[in-house]
Amino acid sequence: MPRQTIYLDHNASAPLLPEARAAHIAALDLTGNPSSVHAQGRALRAVVDQARTEVAKLAGAERDQVVFTGSATEAISQAIIGGARAFRADAIVVSEGEHTAVLKAAEATGLPLKRVGLDADGLIKVEEIASAIADADRVGMRLLVAVHLVNNETGVIQPVDRIETLVGPSPHFLFVDAVQAFGKMVLEFASRPPDLMAISSHKIGGGTGAAALLMKGHADQVRLIPGGGQESGRRGGTENAPAIAGFGAATVAFPDRFYRADVGTLVRAAEDGMRSMCPDLVIFGESTDRIGNVSNFAVPGVRNSLAMMGLDLAGVSVSSGSACSSGKVGTSHVLAAMGVRNDLSECALRISFGWSSTMADVEAYLKAFGEVVGRHKARRVAA
Numbered sequence: 080m081p082r083q084t085i086y087l088d089h090n091a092s093a094p095l096l097p098e099a100r101a102a103h104i105a106a107l108d109l110t111g112n113p114s115s116v117h118a119q120g121r122a123l124r125a126v127v128d129q130a131r132t133e134v135a136k137l138a139g140a141e142r143d144q145v146v147f148t149g150s151a152t153e154a155i156s157q158a159i160i161g162g163a164r165a166f167r168a169d170a171i172v173v174s175e176g177e178h179t180a181v182l183k184a185a186e187a188t189g190l191p192l193k194r195v196g197l198d199a200d201g202l203i204k205v206e207e208i209a210s211a212i213a214d215a216d217r218v219g220m221r222l223l224v225a226v227h228l229v230n231n232e233t234g235v236i237q238p239v240d241r242i243e244t245l246v247g248p249s250p251h252f253l254f255v256d257a258v259q260a261f262g263k264m265v266l267e268f269a270s271r272p273p274d275l276m277a278i279s280s281h282k283i284g285g286g287t288g289a290a291a292l293l294m295k296g297h298a299d300q301v302r303l304i305p306g307g308g309q310e311s312g313r314r315g316g317t318e319n320a321p322a323i324a325g326f327g328a329a330t331v332a333f334p335d336r337f338y339r340a341d342v343g344t345l346v347r348a349a350e351d352g353m354r355s356m357c358p359d360l361v362i363f364g365e366s367t368d369r370i371g372n373v374s375n376f377a378v379p380g381v382r383n384s385l386a387m388m389g390l391d392l393a394g395v396s397v398s399s400g401s402a403c404s405s406g407k408v409g410t411s412h413v414l415a416a417m418g419v420r421n422d423l424s425e426c427a428l429r430i431s432f433g434w435s436s437t438m439a440d441v442e443a444y445l446k447a448f449g450e451v452v453g454r455h456k457a458r459r460v461a462a
C-alpha cells in the first residue's frame with residue numbers, strides 16, 4: 080500500500096475534524112433514543128438540539144428550519160421528490176451542471192424535466208430559466224426549480240441571486256443544493272428566497288451519516304420518509320445522534336480552521352506552479368468566480384486515469400471530479416455541458432483543499448505532478 084500523505088480531495092469528503100470526532104464519540108457512549116422521554120433519551124435529545132442550533136447558525140437558518148437527514152442525497156431527494164408532490168409541481172427545472180443526486184431525483188419524479196444549459200465558464204444560463212418560467216406562466220404551470228450554488232467539480236459559484244430574483248416572487252418553488260458552499264460562503268437561508276436548501280456534514284469535516292434539509296415554514300409538508308414523527312414529522316427514522324453531534328461540532332470548528340488554511344492562496348500556488356510546468360494547462364471556470372478551495376484543470380494529452388494512478392502511487396489523492404460510485408473514471412457531464420471536448424475532458428483532474436491543507440501539500444503535489452507529466456511527455460517523445 081502506498082503511504083498516502085497528501086489528501087487533495089476535500090470536495091469528495093473532508094478529513095474528520097478532531098472536534099467532530101470528539102463529539103461523535105461522546106454521543107456514541109450515550110444509550111437510548113432521542114425520542115424517549117426518560118433521562119437517557121433526554122440526554123440524546125439535548126445532543127441533537129444543540130447540533131440543530133449550531134447547524135442553523137452557520138446556515139443562517141432558524142432552528143426549526145433544520146431537518147436532519149442521513150445524507151445530502153436524501154435531503155435532495157426529499158426536496159425534489161417530496162417537493163414536487165407537496166407543491167403540486169407540473170414540471171422540474173434543473174441545470175445540466177447539477178450533481179447526479181439532483182438529476183436522478185428530478186428524473187424519479189416522472190414529471191416533465193427541463194434541463195437548462197451551462198455556458199463555457201460553467202455558469203447556469205439564467206436566461207433559460209427565465210424563459211422556462213415565462214413559458215410556464217403563460218399556461219399556468221407550476222415549476223420546481225433545482226439548482227446548485229457551488230459546482231462540486233469546477234468550484235464555479237452560480238448566479239443564484241439572479242435565479243432567486245426570478246423564482247422568489249413567482250408561484251414557482253426554488254431548491255438550492257448548497258452542499259459545496261456550506262461553511263465556505265455565507266448562506267443566510269432564513270432571509271433569502273429559496274424554499275428549500277440541502278447542506279452536508281462530511282464536506283466540512285463532520286463525518287458521514289448526517290446532513291440537513293433546510294425548510295421554510297410554508298414548505299413544511301415536503302416529506303420523503305414517513306415514520307415515527309421524528310424531526311417534527313418531517314423525516315421519519317431515529318436520528319443518528321452521534322453523526323448529528325459531529326455535524327454540529329464541525330459547524331463550530333470548521334469556519335475558523337478553513338479560513339486559517341487560506342485555501343485560496345494554496346489553489347493559486349498550485350495553479351501557478353502547474354502552469355509554469357505546462358503552459359498549455361486548461362483551467363475550467365478560470366475566468367469566472369470560483370470558490371477558493373478547488374481547481375479543475377487538464378493538461379492536453381495527459382489522460383486523467385493515468386495521471387491519477389501516477390499521483391496515487393506518489394501518495395497524492397486527487398479526483399477526476401467525475402468519479403462514479405464504481406470508482407471508475409468517467410467523462411464529466413459538467414464539462415460536457417460547458418462544451419469541453421471529450422478528448423480534453425478525459426484529461427480533467429480536480430484538486431480540492433480544505434481545513435487540513437498546507438503549502439507543504441501544494442509543494443509535494445507539484446513535485447508529483449511534475450514527475451507524472453514529465454514521464455508522460457518522455458513516453459510521447461520516445462514513441
Ligand code: PLP
Pocket residue numbers: 090091150151152153178180227229230231256258259279
Ligand atoms: N450535491 C453536491 C453539490 C455534492 O458535491 C454532493 C457530493 O459530492 C452531493 C450533492 C451528494 O452528497 P452525498 O453523496 O454525501 O449524499
